[in-house]
Amino acid sequence: MSEEATAAAGLPPKEDYIQKRLNKILENRIDSDRETLDALTDLSQFYTENTLQSRRNLRSQIERRSLAINENFLAAFREVKLALDDICGDIDAVSDSVDSMKNLLSSTEAQQKELIQQANTLQEDNNKLLLQQRIATGFLSRFQLSVTEHQTLYGATRDEPITAEFFNVLDHVQLIHADCRTLLQSGYQTAALDIMEEMTLHQEAALERLYRWTQSHCRNVDANEIGMLVIQGMARLQERPVLFKYVIDEYSTARRSVVVRSFIDALTVGSSSAKPIEMLAHDPKRYIGDMFAYIHQILPVEKENLLMLVKMCDKDITEQIQLAMTTISDGVCHPLKVRVETILNSENDTIVLYSISNL
Known part of the structure; x- marks a missing residue:
């Protein structure tokens, strides 16, 4: 556009426009414009020669520079994107993994709940079993003999002596x-009858053993050897009258x-304090x-020993005591009768015979 056309169009001349732009640029304080300073600093790094060719290529260089920067930026962001x-x-x-863990935890939680339920069920079953065990143990303790009691009742050997514990076990039986009877009243007839039968067998076996031991003891007993265990044994044997009678007969x-032998010794041997x-x-x-005096002396002792033997018996055994004393004293009757008859047959003095009859 020519200057005339520019003037006709009301526009300022080109020189004025350029002048204004330059003035505006010059008026700016570059040292306070940080962005401009940074741009100029960056421009100085690749715009090293101020030549006409360089000024003509400045735009393309800036564009290439911008393109390179963008490519570098893109490459850097590509790495960032890949990262x-x-x-x-x-x-x-x-x-x-979290989803898998959640699923696993859910499954584990379900399994855990199931395990807890199973554990609770097992614990309840265990408690029931423990209760049943305590009930069974208590039942066996009340209605059965222990191994030790069984051994005490029957003895390790046939000739094992009776002890005080034997009577405690017999009481337990x-x-x-x-x-x-409590079981019978509670409706457990079968168990009650079985236990009663078993206890009856134990009791019979125990009394049989007690009978053998007491009979053996009475067979060899001396006057002062009646111990408390024998006395207790006689009291228990009262429950079996036949066995009780056999023991009394054996003792008698x-x-x-013993009485006959003692009487014969007194007649023929004497003692340290008396002549034959x-x-x-x-x-x-x-x-x-x-x-007669000797017989009168020994028979009360025998009766006293016999009464001691049966002192714990709580039944009326008067007749058996009388029969036993008859048996004990019967042994001296024959030697006494022979000697008395001999004296009576050989003595003719009526005064002596009269005095003898008044003895």
């Missing part, structure tokens, strides 16, 4: 037998032999009187 893609992949993997027979009674045969009254 972010990797991170996203890792996040997805973590998310998948009788108590169990009596307690079976044994004591009869036979040495008084020349004096009929004293002879017969000493024999």
